[in-house]
Amino acid sequence: MSDFSPGQRWISDGEAELGLGTILSCDARSVTVLFGASQETRTYSSRQAPLTRVAFGSGDRIQSADGWQMRVDDSKEVGGLIVYIGEDDQGELTELPEAKLADTMQFDQARDRLLTGQVDRNDWFDLRFRTLHHFHRIEQNPALGLAGPRIDLIPHQLYIADEVSRRHAPRVLLADEVGLGKTIEAGLILHRLLLTGRAERALILVPASLCHQWLVELLRRFALEVTLLDEQQSQAHGAANPFEAGQLILASQDWLFANPHRQAQALACAWDLLIVDEAHHLDWSEEQAGPGYACVGRLAAEIDGVLLLTATPEQMGLTSHFARLRLLDPDRYHSLERFREEEQGYVQVAEAIDALERLPGSSTGGDDADRERVAAVIDEPDSLALLDTLANPEAGDSQHAAARSQLREALLDRHGTGRVMFRNSRRHVGGFPERRLHLAPLALPSPYRRVLRKLERDEDYLDELLIETGLDHPDVLIYPDAMYQALTDDPLNEEPWWQFDPRVSWLLERLADDGEQGFANDKVLVIAHGRDTAQGLAEALRVLGGFHAPVFHEGLSLVERDRAAAAFADDEDGCRALICSEIGSEGRNFQFCRHLVMFDLPQHPDQLEQRIGRLDRIGQRHAIEIHVPVLEGSPGERLLRWYREGMEAFSAPHGEGNALFDAFGDALAEALLDDESLDELIAETRALFDSRLAERDAGRNRLLELNACRPGRAEAVADAIRELDEDRALPRYLDQALDIFGVDGQELGGGLLHLQPSPQMLDGLPGLVKGEDGFTATLSRSRALARDDVQRLSWEHPLLREMMGRILDGTMGNTALALLKHPAIPAGRIMTELVFRTHCPAPRRLHVNRFLPPTAVRVLLDESGAVLTDKISFTGLSKNLQKVKKAMARDLIRSRHDRLRELLTQGELEADRELPSIVEAAQVRMRESLDGELARLTALARLNPAVREEELEALRHERAELDAAIDGTRLRLDAVRVIVTVGEEAR
Template identity: 85%
Template sequence: MSDFSPGQRWISDGEAELGLGTILNVDARSVTVLFGASQETRTYGLRHAPLTRVAFGSGDRLQAADGWQMTVDDSKEVDGLIVYIGEDDSGELTELPEARLADTMQFDQARDRLLTGQVDRNDWFDLRFRTLHHHHRIEQNPALGLAGARIDLIPHQLYIADEVARRHAPRVLLADEVGLGKTIEAGLILHRLLLSGRAERALILVPASLTHQWLVELLRRFSLEVTLLDEAQSQAHGQANPFEAGQLVLASQDWLFANTHRQAQAEACDWDLLIVDEAHHLDWSEDEVGPGYACVERLAAKIAGVLLLTATPEQMGLTSHFARLRLLDPDRYHDLAQFRDEEQHYVEVAEAIDALERLPGEAADRERVTAVIDEPDSLALLDTLADAERAEAQRQSARDQLRDQLLDRHGTGRVMFRNSRRHVGGFPERHLEVVSLEAPSPYRRVLRRLGRDEDYLDELLIETGLDHPEVLIYLDTMYRALADDPLNTEPWWQFDPRVTWLLERLADTAEGGFADDKVLVIAHDRETAQGLAEALRVLGGFHAPVFHEGLTLVERDRAAAAFADEEEGCQVLVCSEIGSEGRNFQFCRHLVMFDLPLHPDQLEQRIGRLDRIGQRHAIHVHVPVFTGSPGEKLLRWYREGMDAFSAPHGLGSEIFAAFGDALADVLLDDESLDEVIEETRALFEARLAERNAGRNRLLELNACRHERAEAVIEAIRTLDADKALARYLDQALDIFGVDSHELGGGLLHLQPSPQMLDGLPGLVKGEEGFSATLSRGRALARDDIQRLSWEHPLLREMMERILNGTMGNTALALLKHPAIPAGRLMVELVFRTHCPAPKRLHLNRFLPPTAVRVLLDESGANLTDKVSFTGLAKNLQKVKKAVARDLIKSRLAQLRELIDRGEGEAERELPSIIEAAQGRMRAELDAEHTRLEALARRNPAVREDELTALRDERQALDAAIETARLRLDAVRVIVTVGDETR
């Protein structure tokens, strides 16, 4: 009966929650099992398959797949399969082949272990019960998946993560301004989807320069280990598909978009979530589609969940913005002209929302609202709001509900979330410090000739091979390009006064000097950055790592790490333009723009490396310019034309598209420059007013519902303050064999002991282990320590091992009590709800495994309400296993009877548990379905498949909860003893 044959029924020793499995296939090396109740398939090695054959004996009750039941009298074997013989509920003799057993049948492993004398330690039993208790409440906490991350509790990030991760197959554009934490938002969404079971596999595509940063961030902030895939790693897998190598795969866009073979392999895999960073780099137009866009488009068509990240959703033009939305919902965003028309409607909605704040007021305000609503529920709320006789609390409630309805039904927040600094607040000031310098003679010589000779610019472009206007702005680059000029005899950095100025500031200890501060220096190109670093070393003795596109990813990370080190790190980091994309240097407050970029977006990206959420100091932007040079004129255009240094505004691409060519033509002409600046300013102010009145106004209102955000934060703080975590952790570490040493200051060091159970995350026998804290604040202040929470992989692994295994599911203890005669027997039974369902349903939010405790004395009297678990446990004494076995053997008949009686007592609790779970589920999903239906009537961003999926989910959850049963999870036998017993 131990040989595997298709059709046999087995259960998983390590994953009992999968239910009853059916052997699908057996070959020389492996066996494949289908667990029908949970819709999971597993393949195991044949020799060490962790499976137990299911075979029932006389008296056992069986359930058939089509619902009827039978009591077993006998069984026979036919071609390796068991056929059970017995009576059905009507008393008829019948047969039931094992292949027709119900997938949802229960197995009382605790009962079987106890009656065969297998008992565990008492503290294991205690830990098992407490694990069930804590798991039950944590799984239902609304902060699940958001509380364990090493992050500050920032409302807009948590609101977005909570809102998006609740959705079926979320497909959204995360478009917060630079520095507001899009990576954190994506990580939170991914983390929650993984913990809730709604996602198991994710593909993350990021620019090559950011792969290691994402790798570190996901591990450091979310304890998520990802597989970093490149061509070398892919080739190491031979003919196998390398994208199957991990559950979470991180890959470079540059590599994947250039390799059609690897794209086909990625598309051949099953993914639950696709994350694409810097999505504005994907090229699309109505006439031409770039290779990167085409690759993401094919993946997005196959993958249910899609997160696109970009800080510049509209800066690259409305067409580019439409292209991003088209990836998320091609049916909704299929016509660019129609999309342009919709933009006009957002102004009316924004005006209506503003009018709500003034009601009851003038009739014109009511007309603004009624112009965009016609639903009966909304009109009824409007009547309440406009009625001056109503109580202020009633009118405020109506105002809040109307605002939410307008944002939901008419806004753009279903597919796009965009927070701005103005909306979020709390950002540091920006201080621009311009340093005017006299151009050195090698630069002046060329600039003078350009001023005299109009044709010289064309000659210069040919001679240097540079583009216009780069040849005018980057004078050191021009100097290097004129290497054949007999007057160019020394490196540019030996005479450039910007170098001298920087060296003086680095050495200056007075106020305004850099001597005690980190300084990030960004230059346009790689050669300038390398030359500047050489100058700092040779002329000033400063070691300045260089961060540029020619470095490998490891070399870039090493340079960034050397700069970030507070104790022994370098003071200066010199970057080429690549240093202004993706990297976070918010620990630094001085930014030196050694030259100015030609595009406003690049200017903002440079400043955004420092000006990020969490920055605690004012940002000082230092710009050395040569008096009267084209660079100084470019600076004027930025400052006077669009306030580019004061704050992000998201209009850079549009303004550059309108005036970039004109600007290039007037960089040698002061009078014409004034005209270009004036026209730029006019367009800037007009576009800013339009944005603030329409889409951006709606996005800001919708991107963070503060009441919801505060509710999430409060739930997280509740878990942060949970004193039970420390007590549970201490007990679990002791039982699992992990040594814990207090280091002081709220820190502890975890180290494997020789007795540690294998396979605990972060702990390997013979290695040092790691330092950790339970405090969010300490974890944020120390990157070298881990933060332990209920969501940390170590805690989750220990809890899952207990809940899914047999550890502690039997025990025997002695109770010495003067009021109870010796030799009396009690049985403490812990039953647990069992409800197999697909992980994607996230059943645990409504019905997590729920413990039902029953305490019976030997007469069968129920003492559960009279004696608490804790009160009983602290008075129990351990007993040697040999004695325990003898005691159980002597009371087998009595124990069987008490366990059967306990089952009846526990079953009385089940209907109320099921009813409460169904009530919670229906209340939440019915309300969400009603809301989505109302949205769908007015807001086409609500996809029909969302509504269908929600209806299907409710039906599946209802059916799954209805089938919930109780199974005996653990049993402890308690024997009273007299004073003479040891």
């Protein structure tokens, strides 16, 4: 007969998740067990049943089926069943038969699993300890959240992402010039906030034309999966709120701004972060707000964190710029008139910072006037003391340098809108390619010339032409092909415009030319103002030259636009040319291309810069070749002169286009048919252009550029990222984890690794589904940047985060038993290797791990209770251990139950001695970080109203919460390994 008796409690060795089982019946051949918690019944062979008897000992806490708990003091056996004796919740002495134990009792803690005979593989235990070690190290790295994304380490992007993501509920305007990476900055901020737990839900609103680009960019660069929401998807959710469909929601501004019902649903959700791209399109005036601005305003009032993105914060005018800042902080930016006054004071501050660099101790020297310039903008005692240090001839060079640096930082902190707005310009960042303008003068064809001559002779004909074509002024003059197509009743306009337009034949010649002047070996982006022109041009290339060029215009669906862009980007099988209407000049990145053909010119300078900005972006490695075929004697040629001579629009971005167009746009429209008026207009434009550049360089933009990237901070972040990139532990850990989780890795050469599921793979790993091919990855940042189809593995990649989380949050490897063969140790002795882990319960938003990540305390005891922790290292011990079969392991544990309980209790006492020093060190780290920041911001708030009181209060509250959480830290047993010594002959 077996040892089984009805009513006894056992657990399944292979299905521990079934919970606590009860023997229903047994005989010489079989035993039947009911697992009440999971409502499952199993029948096993009595001789080989994979079951382990559950028996608790003194000190264990157990739960009755009625819900009350007991601390076991003793036990007795009655009729083959255990009766536990101990104190209940009220301290009363009582008894609890094992048959009345709660079915739902879980054995997931290391102590419970070990004592019930549940042991994992020895290599699982090793992986668990190493995971805890690496997680502790990585969580404290200052680059956490910024090291994983597939990006170049560009200083200004890293500085902005680091600065903004450290703030409580950041509310900022990201306003870098076109091509400097605002989307990357927003993605980095979002990625870090999500990884550190400071944000869980985000709403991302972008123009419809950019939805798929954002979707792909967030997935490809940041491994963030977002839910793209539109009306069709929303209706699929029926009465449910569609904005609850995911943690990260991406939606079209065009759709949401036009739909009050969906706006109400978005407002009803809890969000941590709102991101709004192309925010300059939100219309606002002192009299009224547009629907988009009103929608974002309501959302921004409810959501703590807000990121607004725009490349043109001021080109749309000072009022428009004030409107963006008002969304971020309506209390601070409540008066447009006061904002105008503040703007005037920034010139003095910028001059003071320049003067500071010339004071004694600098390479350029300085004089009393420079000292007075600095003194005029400071009145705080600490700043005046720093200024005195600079004036002290006895101070050394190092003291001068330190004082200058601190004073410079103070001036930047305390003046201007630098805390709420980050704006980097190309001239400040540097490293951008040269722009080369190539003009192709072409004879004006007779169908166009005929209309223009009539316009020059008859002043009233322009009004007739506008009525006849339905076009606006000056579009009817600038775009002669559109004018020609609109004159449908003219019998002379029977052939398509592209049959005679010399710009078409010029483009065909360049596409076929493989010489220095041709495009035969390169990609070419062609931009025309209108959709009809773009479509006609594509047809002309096909009919006249046999060239296939996809068209990218506003009439296409998002999927069709993405296909056209993808066909152009494909190096091997893609098309050589892409033809875009004006929509192709906003939001899309074509920096793999260096040839830009402006088939015509836009009438607004900002649109001209946006066209060039599709190619001229940070990371572009070639000079930008700008080709403009210009019809001689046409209004288009006069517009070209205004751009070149009036503002140098083709040489570099300057950000003054909107102001110049506001000042001279009407005069420009009138001068397109009059060379004399045009000469006067160009002179006036150039004078204002030069004046505004000088004003900009002296004032707030100078302050913003100085504040938008602090090189020392940026380099420190980059160094921390490189430290993680070059971490030699990562490939070793990855190999071990992939092997244990059942993922096959095949080396492809060139630093590439193809990962695919094995038949034994544990389910639920990101990017790996059984039966599918898996993916190709690399540890190299440069290789990942060069190959869009290759994922970059890092400590922050979802696959590694999932594996580490699965280990640390679950039971995997928290028990093990191994054999140790050593001639100096008698056989049959046991050692216990206990790994304790700090437990600091705190809300995720506090990110307590930056100060106190899960910390391991290892305790190694021999059978006599002697502490061997410092004498035998974890690695040294692991190398000499041998695995043991599970059946033998359970027998060994059962035979040493009582002694193991004693060693576990002793280990807890040993580990607890380490806790005070761990907690104290974490408190010191927290206070050094937060107290310094709180003191800085409190002082700053007295001088700079951009520091919000709620930000200070939130920081004080966060400090208090962290202090209490860290103080409440406790140790708990995370994993235990029993080591049994064996003789030389043992296997």
